[in-house]
Amino acid sequence: MRIRILALGLAAAMAAAPAIAQQAREKVLRIAMTAADVPTTSGLPNNGFEGMRFLGYPAFEGLVLWDLSATDRPAGLRPGLAESWRQAEGDPQEWIFTLREGVRFHDGTPFNADAVIWNLDRFFNNQSPQFDPQGGAITRARVTILESYRKVDDRTVALRTNRPASYFPYMAVYILFTSPQSFEAGGRDWARVAALPPAGTGPFRLSRFVPRQSAELTKNAEYWDRARVPLLDRIVLLPMPEATTRLAALRSGQVDWIEVPPPDAIPALRSAGFTISTGSYPHVWPWFFQTAQPPFNDVRVRQALNYCVDRDSLVQFLNGTAEPSVGWLKPNDPNFGQPEHRYRFDAARGRRMLEEAGYNAQRPLSFKVMISTSGSGQMQPMPMNEFLQQNLREACGVNVTFEVTEWNTLLQATRSAPGAPVLAGSQALNPSSPSSDASVMTRYFSQAFVPPNGFNWPQFNDPQYEEAFSALERATNEADFNAAYARAHARIVDGAPWLFVVHDLNPRAMSRRVRGFTPAQSWFQDLVRVDIQ
Incomplete structure (x- = not known):
């Protein structure tokens, strides 16, 4: 009997060996x-762009994809689930996407125009059975100008924007597509779909x-x-x-x-x-100022703080893993423009500007900043913010306190109106931001995209910026586009709705x-x- 048991055990071990070897390989x-x-694993992740980086793009795709093949220049775009796209002739607000043939979702169902419209309804149609409140809120905050959409035929869809937008393909990358069958398999409940998990392409x-x-x-x-x-x-x-x-x-x-x-x-x-x-790479770590209310409704205060920050010392503190930021774009970017203010660490100038705005040693500038403990693109938020707190106090006599919260709460705050309870009295926020293209610029700085329509939480409103950006939207050639881009960015630098701190590496x-x-x-x-x- 013992011999038989040993033989059976040996046979079982031999049978299991290939599986173990396969697992080892x-x-x-x-x-x-x-x-x-x-x-979240429902096909449109939360947790900011870190969620998109790891649980978005690897499994779910858009009509347009980022071209991540080059290392010597900022990433551009490449065809994705659409093999091509174009503005409709004579109508700059309509974009025609020709879909790729032969693509199937992970569950074997076909990707086609019906699947595109179904997913657009998921994010943009509150009355659709598949409407996803969380995914819709995230997508709408990134794709701020989609007005309507329609199926042309099985391989063609038309998306209409509410304004001319030369940059719209850069927004299309944020609309990810999930198999409609996933929704059915999850009992038409996105929470259950997330646990399946769902099928992308x-x-x-x-x-x-x-x-x-x-x-x-x-x-x-x-x-x-x-x-x-x-x-x-x-x-x-x-x-x-x-x-x-x-x-x-x-x-x-x-x-x-x-x-x-x-x-x-x-x-x-x-x-x-x-x-x-x-x-x-194009990314910036700032503080957002609430420009619609004191003290930051005074541009002198915002500009003064940008002179009070010792960016070089912060970069040294970060062991060289960042570079100083003096605008939304990097200073060597061809579209940086020619702003009046070229920020650098100049504490004397910062104090002088604060005094002109009514703040001094007897009446110091004091405010609260909402910061996170961690999160997508946040680098080392606690020690970095403590560095800024000490820097501003010692250089310019500014008193800063913090409202410390979790990353997703901070993201919720950026989509909230001034005075919303989630802000807990904060007058500034510390989310990070990509600075990759004009479609991102508009949702952070254009007046049309104050919350809940976008991320212009500061309520920045500059007529010269708006005029320049309108020219960018309507540009039909690269030279006009870049000239308008540079004018718009210069207004952002001089208007200083943000404290520009560093670009991380x-x-x-x-x-x-x-x-x-x-x-x-x-x-x-x-x-x-x-x-x-």
Whole structure:
């Protein structure tokens, strides 16, 4: 009997060996995100652009996609689920998209014009059965000018904007498409759909989701672009909001890749053989000022604070993982323009401007800023904000207090009107922002996009900016577009609705086993060509 049991055990072990060997050969990349929770897995993630980076674009796609193939210039656009697009002849408000043939969702159902209209109704039609309040709020805040849409035929859809918008394809990248069958499989309940998880069209598919713990992406071996089938078998995404926790997880081998390592740990990580990836890209870390109310309704106050900030010392404090910001765009950007103010650390000038506005040692400027403990693009928000707090007090006698909150609450605040309860009396906010293109500029600075229509939380209202941006929207050639862009940006610099602090360098650290990652000049990154040894 014992011999028989041993034989059966040996047979079972031999049978299991191929499966174990296969699992051992599986290429799995484990990433620690800065998010405090797993971004929503319903096909349109929350948690800002970090959610889009990891649980958006890898699995779900838009009609237009980011071109992340170049490293020597900011990312542009490439065809996605639409193989081409154009403005309708004689009507600059209508965009015609020709859909790609032969694309299927991960569940095998076809991608076509009906699926496009169904998804647009999900985000933009409150009366549709599939309306998604959370996904709709996020998408509408990014795609602020879509007026209507219609099916032309099975391979063609027309999207109409409420104003001429030369930049509209840059907004179209934020509309992600999910299989309508996913909604039916989830009992027509988006919360249940998120747990399935749902089907997209991307190079990875969502395969597992454990609330507040992890999400997994699996290679889509049948991806429609055969040249871009992933090298990895799986990606495991883990929320780790604390930088020290992410660092410990990397050093211990719990993860292979971490977002935003602590700056003071970077030299030691390099010495230990870890790869540190940084790169200049269009992204800015500011404070938003509420310009509709005192004290920030006085432009002198806003400009003064921009002279009071010691950006170079903050960059040094961050161990070189950022560069000074003196505008929404970088100073070497050809569209930076010619503003009157060229901000630098000049405490004497800042104090003088504050005195002209009525603030001095006897009546110091005091205000509250809402900040987050972590989050998408936030770098090291607690120590960075504490640095600014001390800097402003010592340089210009300004008293700053903080309302510390969670990242998604801060995002909610940016979509709220002045005085909303979520602000808890805050007069400034500290979200970060991409500065990649004019479609982002308009939703942060144009008067039409004050909350809830966009992210112009400061209520910035500058007629010269509006005039320049209108010319940009109607431009039909690159020269006119760029000239208008530069004029509009110069008005943003001089109007100073933000405290321009730094542009981060998108730092991340990874094990030497991670191969093939090349950082694009974008907040979003291409995981398809990443491999692990």
